[in-house]
Amino acid sequence: MPLTPERVEQKLRERFPDAAIERQTGDAVRDYTLYVPGESLVEMCTFLRDDAELDFGMLPWMGGCDHMPAVPRFETVYNLLSLSNSLRFTLKVRIAEEQPRVPSVVAVWPTANWHERETYDFYGIEFTGHPELTRILLPDDWVGWPLRKDSPLGYEEVAFTHNTPNRRLPSPSLKKLAPKKVKYRAQ
Amino acid sequence: MSDTPEFKPLRTLAPSTAPGELVMPKTADELLYEEVERGLLFTKVESMVGWAMNQARANAIWPLSFGLACCAIEMMAIAGPRFDVSRFGAEVFRGSPRQADLMIVAGRVSIKMAPVVRQLYEQMPDPKWVIAMGACSSCGGVFNNFAILQGVDKIVPVDVYVPGCPPRPEALLHGIMKLQEKILASKPEIGPIPRKRVLKQKGVA
Amino acid sequence: MRNETMTINMGPQHPSTHGVLRVALELDGETIVACKPIVGYLHTGMEKQAEYKTYTQSIPQTDRMDYISPMSNNLAFCLAAEKLLGIEPPARVQAIRVLLCELTRISSHAVWMGTHAIDIGALTVFWYTFREREKVLSIYDHVAGARMTSSYFRVGGLSRDIPEGFLERCEKFVDEMPAHIDEYESLLTRNPIWLARTQGVALISGKDAVAWGVTGPTLRGSGVNYDLRKNEPYSGYETYQFDVPVQSAGDAYARYQVRVQEMRESVKIAKQAIQRIRELGEFGPYRVRDFKYVLPPKEDVKTSMEALIHHFKIVAHGFFPPVGEAYSKVEAPKGELGFYLVSDGSSRPWRMKVRSPSFINLQALPVMVQGRMIADVIAAIGSIDIVLGEVDR
Numbered sequence: 001m002p003l004t005p006e007r008v009e010q011k012l013r014e015r016f017p018d019a020a021i022e023r024q025t026g027d028a029v030r031d032y033t034l035y036v037p038g039e040s041l042v043e044m045c046t047f048l049r050d051d052a053e054l055d056f057g058m059l060p061w062m063g064g065c066d067h068m069p070a071v072p073r074f075e076t077v078y079n080l081l082s083l084s085n086s087l088r089f090t091l092k093v094r095i096a097e098e099q100p101r102v103p104s105v106v107a108v109w110p111t112a113n114w115h116e117r118e119t120y121d122f123y124g125i126e127f128t129g130h131p132e133l134t135r136i137l138l139p140d141d142w143v144g145w146p147l148r149k150d151s152p153l154g155y156e157e158v159a160f161t162h163n164t165p166n167r168r169l170p171s172p173s174l175k176k177l178a179p180k181k182v183k184y185r186a187q
Numbered sequence: 188m189s190d191t192p193e194f195k196p197l198r199t200l201a202p203s204t205a206p207g208e209l210v211m212p213k214t215a216d217e218l219l220y221e222e223v224e225r226g227l228l229f230t231k232v233e234s235m236v237g238w239a240m241n242q243a244r245a246n247a248i249w250p251l252s253f254g255l256a257c258c259a260i261e262m263m264a265i266a267g268p269r270f271d272v273s274r275f276g277a278e279v280f281r282g283s284p285r286q287a288d289l290m291i292v293a294g295r296v297s298i299k300m301a302p303v304v305r306q307l308y309e310q311m312p313d314p315k316w317v318i319a320m321g322a323c324s325s326c327g328g329v330f331n332n333f334a335i336l337q338g339v340d341k342i343v344p345v346d347v348y349v350p351g352c353p354p355r356p357e358a359l360l361h362g363i364m365k366l367q368e369k370i371l372a373s374k375p376e377i378g379p380i381p382r383k384r385v386l387k388q389k390g391v392a
Numbered sequence: 393m394r395n396e397t398m399t400i401n402m403g404p405q406h407p408s409t410h411g412v413l414r415v416a417l418e419l420d421g422e423t424i425v426a427c428k429p430i431v432g433y434l435h436t437g438m439e440k441q442a443e444y445k446t447y448t449q450s451i452p453q454t455d456r457m458d459y460i461s462p463m464s465n466n467l468a469f470c471l472a473a474e475k476l477l478g479i480e481p482p483a484r485v486q487a488i489r490v491l492l493c494e495l496t497r498i499s500s501h502a503v504w505m506g507t508h509a510i511d512i513g514a515l516t517v518f519w520y521t522f523r524e525r526e527k528v529l530s531i532y533d534h535v536a537g538a539r540m541t542s543s544y545f546r547v548g549g550l551s552r553d554i555p556e557g558f559l560e561r562c563e564k565f566v567d568e569m570p571a572h573i574d575e576y577e578s579l580l581t582r583n584p585i586w587l588a589r590t591q592g593v594a595l596i597s598g599k600d601a602v603a604w605g606v607t608g609p610t611l612r613g614s615g616v617n618y619d620l621r622k623n624e625p626y627s628g629y630e631t632y633q634f635d636v637p638v639q640s641a642g643d644a645y646a647r648y649q650v651r652v653q654e655m656r657e658s659v660k661i662a663k664q665a666i667q668r669i670r671e672l673g674e675f676g677p678y679r680v681r682d683f684k685y686v687l688p689p690k691e692d693v694k695t696s697m698e699a700l701i702h703h704f705k706i707v708a709h710g711f712f713p714p715v716g717e718a719y720s721k722v723e724a725p726k727g728e729l730g731f732y733l734v735s736d737g738s739s740r741p742w743r744m745k746v747r748s749p750s751f752i753n754l755q756a757l758p759v760m761v762q763g764r765m766i767a768d769v770i771a772a773i774g775s776i777d778i779v780l781g782e783v784d785r
């Protein structure tokens with residue numbers, strides 16, 4: 001019998017009876033997603049990876065998301081893949097706005113290293129236990145967390161004549177500055 | 188008739204002499220003078236050297252092989268078999284900025300990359316030219332946001348802008364030909380630039 | 393005697409880093425002690441910008457991520473949005489998508505082969521592979537109107553129908569492609585210099601590859617048989633006959649063999665797709681008939697009031713997906729490319745996250761070159777086939 005996500009949830013609940021596990025609901029939640037508490041995240045991930053039946057050996061990606069007016073504000077998303085069962089499973093951790101902090105899963109899957117750095121770079125979520133939590137995509141001296149919803153896009157107005165007072169249409173006198181038309185191949 | 192276009196051949200023949208006009212045959216002396224004038228070029232030495240230098244610079248541009256994003260792939264395509272930039276003398280792509288005299292900024296310049304681009308430009312020996320290839324390096328293109336420099340002309344002087352996203356290789360070739368025109372029309376610097384002027388450019392004196 | 397290591401910097405401007413990758417290397421003589429890729433020199437803020445654009449407006453951005461295989465990127469985004477909406481395009485549209493994606497795979501692998509060979513010192517291959525790539529680009533030009541940044545797929549279908557003479561053109565290309573692949577192979581496969589530079593170089597075991605999240609030909613070159621087209625099929629791939637090439641050596645040469653074989657398999661799939669499009673009708677409806685989300689056909693707009701209103705609404709505001717989220721992935725030429733979309737019910741995505749294969753495969757570079765010679769770094773970077781536009785997004 002092929003492994004189903006329900007079976008994964010059942011096994012997880014059996015192994016962690018006390019943890020507050022909650023299935024994400026909604027009309028258009030297309031992937032099987034569980035909310036798990038941050039404290040037991042590393043243990044759960046190790047269990048999911050090492051269990052012979054589940055065998056979630058790969059972490060294809062993880063990322064963050066900012067649900068600004070909602071409380072708690074942030075969440076991190078972990079997409080797990082079991083190669084032997086061709087099954088995907090999604091875990092989510094909710095994170096509060098002050099001191100956003102979540103344990104790092106680099107010890108479970110080394111590939112989480114850059115993903116967590118990227119999430120830190122974009123959202124300022126701190127991953128405790130990460131070997132080297134620095135900015136990755138933005139310059140090191142960047143200030144702010146660009147993908148947070150309260151951070152602006154940084155739009156720069158296009159300079160047209162109607163919105164730039166000192167901009168003039170090219171005057172005929174500028175023609176003098178233009179390069180002379182020459183033939184560049186001697187005949 | 189106004190709607191028939193005027194026929195303009197590329198080279199017009201000299202107007203024939205009006206019928207009935209008497210044409211004097213040229214003397215042997217006059218023929219000799221014409222022959223001498225045709226074979227000789229009377230000019231100042233300086234302008235002739237300048238002309239020769241411009242010709243040399245325009246017809247052997249060495250671009251820096253430096254690609255940033257999508258446009259770089261089209262820049263590679265002009266070196267490929269179909270477009271073959273060596274027809275215009277610009278096929279020697281150099282890996283080091285110290286050997287190149289044209290920088291084709293092919294792609295979007297991020298804020299993180301901008302200092303690097305500027306440094307590469309400064310490492311190139313004079314005379315040097317810059318082509319901004321594509322919408323991104325000309326003005327930011329579709330990426331009007333926090334991460335992308337809105338036009339590479341904010342950090343280096345640009346000689347030719349090639350529009351497009353990405354420009355077709357033909358458009359880049361046209362840009363290179365425009366640059367050749369510009370080089371041919373420019374006043375070349377011969378010999379080392381006077382020190383006074385260097386200081387002035389740097390704003391010291 | 394003191395034992396000192398030297399740190400050297402490679403890039404961001406280096407002819408063989410495929411763009412603006414920077415690698416900091418710590419060397420002991422010529423042996424690599426530590427290798428640290430530094431990325432972000434092409435960070436474009438696409439994920440942020442997508443939050444300010446409607447779903448359809450985001451499609452052109454996806455072309456500019458992996459600019460060597462634009463169609464696969466379009467497909468991944470459209471599939472994610474379709475999953476969110478709960479619609480599925482007609483079979484004919486799926487066949488056209490499969491055909492174009494397989495042509496994309498051929499052209500992407502051709503570019504990879506040319507540039508990788510240049511890095512290693514074999515310049516000739518470049519002229520051959522770019523010849524075929526130009527043919528694929530003119531096919532794009534024919535069907536989408538742009539050579540590289542095609543933006544041809546739409547959520548729920550295509551931007552327009554395939555033009556006349558398109559299938560014949562594709563057929564001609566796939567018929568002559570196997571001979572060209574033989575040509576490339578005659579230049580490289582048994583070339584002793586090529587073998588010396590790639591065999592046993594950039595080794596990564598299957599176990600490491602899985603732990604580092606490596607996907608695509610790099611994973612299959614390490615003996616792990618996982619291809620999304622077979623294991624988690626999309627766009628009707630389960631109905632095509634093809635094999636997934638796997639090599640167990642885990643070195644740069646194995647990846648080369650996998651990619652060459654993949655090109656041959658792509659030719660097979662493309663032939664079947666052409667056949668299928670012919671069977672389903674060369675011209676026909678090319679979008680889902682669900683006017684809440686997808687533009688109605690032009691004839692309807694001109695004859696029916698309701699269609700006109702839908703057309704106007706979708707062009708002016710975009711469509712409004714239900715509140716929720718979806719992750720969808722395709723087997724792009726470089727590995728698993730996925731888009732994670734979160735919708736808050738408005739016409740713009742609340743969050744778009746890109747799972748880009750190059751970013752994750754590049755992370756395994758230190759594993760591949762640890763303790764090896766400095767010259768192998770070039771071969772390793774080339775063999776994992778990265779595109780910096782996708783690494784930095």
Ligand code: SF4
Pocket residue numbers: 256257258293294295320321322323324328329351352353354456541
């Ligand atoms: S102009 Fe277009 S093709 Fe060129 S780098 Fe920018 S986005 Fe890419």
